[in-house]
Amino acid sequence: MATSKQDSKAAGKQGGKSERGFAAMNPERQREIAREGGRAAHQSGNAHEFTSEEARAAGRKGGQASSKQR
Numbered sequence: 001m002a003t004s005k006q007d008s009k010a011a012g013k014q015g016g017k018s019e020r021g022f023a024a025m026n027p028e029r030q031r032e033i034a035r036e037g038g039r040a041a042h043q044s045g046n047a048h049e050f051t052s053e054e055a056r057a058a059g060r061k062g063g064q065a066s067s068k069q070r
Contacts, residue, residue, distance in 0.1 A: 022030060041047035050058070 022033070025033075038047065
């Protein structure tokens with residue numbers, strides 16, 4: 001027979017959304033926050049923008065990594 005402590009843990013895992021954190025927010029609010037972060041990164045000069053050559057190299061690297069798993 002389960003103890004009340006175990007019962008309460010099991011009850012917490014039966015679904016329902018947590019009311020905390022970024023993932024529990026409304027999707028539109030998540031986009032607003034992400035947008036603000038992107039703007040701040042660009043304004044401070046910390047945002048990375050890929051050149052077409054860098055993007056090409058990253059794509060090649062990803063393709064090589066995924067083909068090794070086959």
